[in-house]
Amino acid sequence: QVQLQESGPGLVKPSETLSLTCTVSGGSISSYYWSWIRQPAGKGLEWIGRIYTSGSTNYNPSLKSRVTMSVDTSKNQFSLKLSSVTAADTAVYYCARDLVRITMISLEDAFDIWGQGTMVTVSS
Amino acid sequence: DIQMTQSPSSLSASVGDRVTITCQASQDISNYLNWYQQKPGKAPKLLIYDASNLETGVPSRFSGSGSGTDFTFTISSLQPEDIATYYCQQYDNLPRTFGQGTKVEIK
Numbered sequence: 104q105v106q107l108q109e110s111g112p113g114l115v116k117p118s119e120t121l122s123l124t125c126t127v128s129g130g131s132i133s134s135y136y137w138s139w140i141r142q143p144a145g146k147g148l149e150w151i152g153r154i155y156t157s158g159s160t161n162y163n164p165s166l167k168s169r170v171t172m173s174v175d176t177s178k179n180q181f182s183l184k185l186s187s188v189t190a191a192d193t194a195v196y197y198c199a200r201d202l203v204r205i206t207m208i209s210l211e212d213a214f215d216i217w218g219q220g221t222m223v224t225v226s227s
Numbered sequence: 228d229i230q231m232t233q234s235p236s237s238l239s240a241s242v243g244d245r246v247t248i249t250c251q252a253s254q255d256i257s258n259y260l261n262w263y264q265q266k267p268g269k270a271p272k273l274l275i276y277d278a279s280n281l282e283t284g285v286p287s288r289f290s291g292s293g294s295g296t297d298f299t300f301t302i303s304s305l306q307p308e309d310i311a312t313y314y315c316q317q318y319d320n321l322p323r324t325f326g327q328g329t330k331v332e333i334k
Contacts, residue, residue, distance in 0.1 A: 138323075148271065148314060150323040163322040164228075197270055211277050212318040213261045217270035 105130035107198050107218035115192075115225050121185040125198030125218055132156055132179045136201035138214060139172065139183045141194040149194075153201050154181055188225045195220040229253050229317050233326035239334045246302040248329045250293075250315035258294045259319040265328075266311045274313075275300065307333060 111123035125137065138153040152162035154172040162170045166185070174181040185192060199214040230253035240246050250260065258278040263271035273282045275291035278298060288303045302309055310333055315326040 147327045148316075148325040150325070152322075161321050165322070199270075209277060210259065210318075211280075212259070213273050213276040213282075214263070214271070214316075215273050215276075215282070217272070220270050 109198050109218045109221040121188050123183045124180050127179045137181045138199045138201045140197045143194040190225050193225045195222050229320050231326040233329050237330040239332045240305050241334045244305045246305050248300040250298040250326050252296045255295050256317045256319035260298050261316045262300045263314045264311045
């Protein structure tokens with residue numbers, strides 16, 4: 104069964120770049136959308152953006168100027184970079200598979216598989 | 228962005244009670260809505276997709292309904308393992324947006 108695992112530094116200094124990688128195991132990364140979602144402590148979920156395995160991306164406009172996503176199909180990995188971080192970027196970061204199914208009568212699009220999440224703290 | 232508003236923000240109910248959570252979208256999203264369950268310290272888990280379809284392996288006491296702007300999530304008989312925060316999420320438009328969450332506790 105497909106599993107996702109986030110990895111990267113747990114502590115990032117203000118103004119620097121947060122870099123996380125999500126490794127997909129138990130299945131192929133190809134032909135899916137892959138999303139990043141974050142959650143500050145005690146708060147709700149915020150979608151950061153997604154990448155298709157072709158490299159096509161969609162970003163949340165609220166973060167677009169600072170976000171870059173990439174995919175490495177040879178390693179079954181996709182990555183997130185968030186630049187110029189501040190304390191407001193402190194959160195648990197999740198990677199998730201964004202499963203899109205289009206049929207004659209319906210469109211389904213849901214985050215059906217999630218990583219366990221990784222806590223990133225922005226602090227000097 | 229489409230705003231998703233859940234109510235209530237929290238609720239307390241007894242084991243066996245019927246629990247209902249509502250989610251309202253700021254514009255018509257057809258049936259493009261999902262529901263997730265998040266237990267403390269864990270990642271969210273998909274329960275309902277396309278407003279009313281039960282994800283494989285999810286107990287049948289969970290259900291969803293609605294279309295347009297108004298949606299409902301129901302637990303027909305609350306169990307102790309259902310203690311969690313529940314989120315709705317729309318996929319009609321980008322960016323994807325979530326409700327603020329409803330925390331369900333046992334009375």
